[in-house]
Amino acid sequence: MEPNKTRHIALIGLGTIGMSMAAVHLQDPHSILDFFDVRPDLQQQVLAQLPSFLKAVAPDLSIETLISSGRINFHPTLESAVASATIIQEQGPENAAFKKxxxxxxxxxxxxxxxxxxxxxxxxxSVQSADMGDNSRLLVVHPFNPPHIMPLLEIVPSPNTKSEEIDFVMNYFHTVSPRHRPVLIKKEVSGFVGNRIAFAVLREASYLVDQGVISVQDLDKLMMASLGPRWAINGVFESYNAGGGDGAFGGFLDKLEGTISDVWSGLGTLDIKESDAAWRDKLVAEVESTYSRPTPAQSSAKAAKLQELLRLQDTR
Amino acid sequence: MEPNKTRHIALIGLGTIGMSMAAVHLQDPHSILDFFDVRPDLQQQVLAQLPSFLKAVAPDLSIETLISSGRINFHPTLESAVASATIIQEQGPENAAFKKxxxxxxxxxxxxxxxxxxxxxxxxxSVQSADMGDNSRLLVVHPFNPPHIMPLLEIVPSPNTKSEEIDFVMNYFHTVSPRHRPVLIKKEVSGFVGNRIAFAVLREASYLVDQGVISVQDLDKLMMASLGPRWAINGVFESYNAGGGDGAFGGFLDKLEGTISDVWSGLGTLDIKESDAAWRDKLVAEVESTYSRPTPAQSSAKAAKLQELLRLQDTR
Known part of the structure; x- marks a missing residue:
């Protein structure tokens, strides 16, 4: 990928994720952004919301200058938004028919x-591209919240996506946004990888609270006091490889085999769709009595702390 | 608990966890430590290893002064080690018969x-206390590695443990070691809570690598670029409560119900004891070709980074 080339990035859908990704792309001084969204007040929304995202990742940029200099353009139609595009990125409704x-x-x-x-x-x-003539150019770039700060981007090609497309997106983020970490997911599994792991944790955490083993507040405190910090500094396999001593990862599995086996066979199973899911009502009540809705000031303070933490990591 | 009272802490078993816990207790200037371990070279081991733990949590203390002033005592028998004890903490072999x-x-x-x-x-x-006359005074204080740095202590009483014992241990760590976070586990479940969550993650991570969805290296990179930092700053339930917007945690479950249901029903199951567990050989080979054994310098650098991260948190 040529680093100093002008690139048109068409963003379709300018909700929170769209705004956040706009800030990411604007880090490249050669980018020109073309916005399309069906909401009639798009320009007002961008003026109101984009500055806070820019402040976090590209504090020298002014929204007024970006618009007046033509680096941000508002388009009345999809056709004009994508006409000159190098990249078209959509964050519209999570609806297969819409995306197809x-x-x-x-x-x-x-x-x-x-x-x-x-x-x-x-x-x-592979679902989104079903009605395309050429299904080899589309792939998923799944960001984590908040996308302009959180480094992970899950790159999920379909079986038909060309390998050149994978190379391009990997190079693009390495060049444009050094804070981001694109990671290749090689098969299209439900939830990709990040949410599968997160929802496995959510299930066991919910099960343990439902069973009266721990409170919601203490479960969260436990994560912040142990596994969160551990996995921010060392990966899952890296930690256990180190924990196995001279025997490395195999030694860890040998030593903990009994406990791992007991835990795996006893992990909770919950059904989220069961109409009378009593665990769900219980959890919702306890979570909502433990936490109020965060204020904008609290959210900003947490985001600032997250940025500080990420600066410490140097994981690349 | 009286803050300025002299307390004798008898530590039984001075391996890595024992040394680490010794450094924790020595943060209290009124503590007197009584060591008992069957190894004949105990004093040499303590002289060789304890200083590096002290350096991290109580850098002003000198091992020579601690010994010469009588704050650390080596005992030839269990009887003399525990005779004056306020607290007796064991970290001997993980063997039920030994502990009973x-x-x-x-x-x-x-x-x-x-x-x-x-x-x-x-x-x-409840297992360890089976041969005691009074089983109401024993509880588990399960630290996470490395114990002198990682804040979590899982406090796991048996059904027979007196509530005064729980209050005492909670107060003790709040008073003596502000970096530590004792968390109450209300039922004796396998793996307690931290390892249940960690092993749920290990199972799904191993399953996804075994299925060819992601590499060992990329799985670790993904955790360090997303869920580790997230859970270092926000708890599991706190994150999803904030992610639900106006609908809070219930709104999050409603919005993601379909994906959560798909993921939960498709999470991998693996058998660690199956004699021909092919996944296990495959994972061990990939982990061990990805990571070499960390050098002491690498381990120290990681521990220093972890301490920096924990200073950022202010989770209490």
């Missing part, structure tokens, strides 16, 4: 060599 | 009001 129809249209209007990215957390590229 | 026999002896030699703590990661107090 969107990409079929984008394909008609966009340059033949444009790159197609979806920010979905759950609808794989 | 140990506590039955300790009970004979220790003062009637001494507090009995086990650092076990897996043998509950």
């Amino acid at each position: 129809s969107l990409w079929a249209q984008v394909e008609k209007f966009a340059p033949n060599d444009a790159h197609f990215w979806s920010s979905t957390s759950g609808i794989p590229a | 026999s140990l506590w039955a002896q300790v009970e004979k030699f220790a003062p009637n009001d001494a507090h009995f703590w086990s650092s076990t990661s897996g043998i509950p107090a």
